[in-house]
Amino acid sequence: MGIEPIAPEAEHAPRAGASAGVAGRRAGAVCLADYEHLAGDLLPEPLRDFISGGSGTESTLDGNRRALERVRITPRVMAGVEVADPTQQLLGTAASLPVAVAPMAYQRLVHSEGELELARAAAVAGVPYVVSTLSSVPLEKIPGDCWFQLYWLRDRRVVEELVARAAGCSALVVTVDVPVMGRRLRDVRNGFALPDGVVAANLETTKEAHTAVPGLSAVAAHTQSAFSPTVSWSDLEWLRRRTELPLVVKGILDPRDARRAVEAGASAVVVSNHGGRQLDGAVASIDALPAVVDAVGNEIEVLMDSGIRSGTDVLKALAVGAHGVLVGRPLLWALAVDACDEAFGLLRTELTDAMLLAGCADLAAVKELSWRNDG
Secondary structure (H helix, E strand, C coil): CECCCCCECCCCCCECCCCCCHHHHHCCCCCCCHHHHHHHCCCCHHHHHHHHCCCCCCHHHHHHHHHHHHEEEECCCCCCCCCCECCEEECCEEECCCEEECCCCCHHHCCCCCHHHHHHHHHHHCCCEEECCCCCCCHHHCCCCEEEEEECECCHHHHHHHHHHHHHCCEEEEECCCCCCCCCHHHHHHCCECCCCCCCCCCCCCHHHHCCECCECHHHHHHHHHECCCCCHHHHHHHHCCCCCCEEEEEECCHHHHHHHHHCCCCEEEECCHHHCCCCCCCCHHHHHHHHHHHHCCCCEEEECCCCCCHHHHHHHHHHCCCEEEECHHHHHHHHCCCHHHHHHHHHHHHHHHHHHCCCCEHHHHHCCEEEECC
16 A cells, blocks of 8 residues: 655644644653654554564564663762763764664655655754665755765666766765665555655655565665665675775674775765664674774774664663764654654763763764673
């Protein structure tokens, strides 16, 4: 079935289809996780499933949260800290938080401005925004400090064109864990398809390219036809020779692959299982993180995503060894209720509160915290 995109009735008004009082209730969000509940009555079930679902039985989706909850921090006390500084350098650029907005496709599904609105809020908040290859707004229109996320496509000519178009971005993020899209059973059951007016704006696609086929949602059918399953390390080396941008390899879980990324010229890796949307049964990102950090040492930056839902989760990831994190779904839920600015403010509050409670004046002190895994 198709999904109607959410559009405002007027500028800054609640989304069409919102129940009475949603705009007022969104102001009552007291944690980042609240936005999922606030968005719940705005979005039709197939769209909620598209955002929140994972692949297969969703064991990895659930495992990301369980693994983060198992991480236990030993706080320092009497540290004399009154103000916590959460600023970080990400790929050589100052960021107000150790956070970038994860690449997420088709954001106009939940907001009429889509990527424009979330990127604007990220720029105001002072954090990088990662533009998806499958953005519903063209790359050239996205404001602020942008990184461009590249899926490897069957058509090498289109890859070259995308890399050239991304020359003005601050980094190139190559997602390497999607040789094929994981079977997301919620989308298959719902017959999920993009509505009219929402397209992969960075690619030349037709309506027919986004048509469901037996056993595949329309989005999966499109990626199966467009993405190359044969991407290899030689392709990454080819890419390294064709761009001067910092190269970030996203989708690393095995430390041996992290070493290969270093050898191929990467500036950073993202430890990620794609938010539980690819191989069902894959290790949780936070569990894979320590071995990847050990494998690369201080040679490149190690970022992490998948399962981050709060500032405390950010603190845990940094204590375990990450240089920064990518945040995805919570910000998409916030976008659906027109609360991106508030969401970044809450994330800052959650992180700085966690830092103060852990006795950390800055992120260097977070790195020195003791932690254990209760699993």
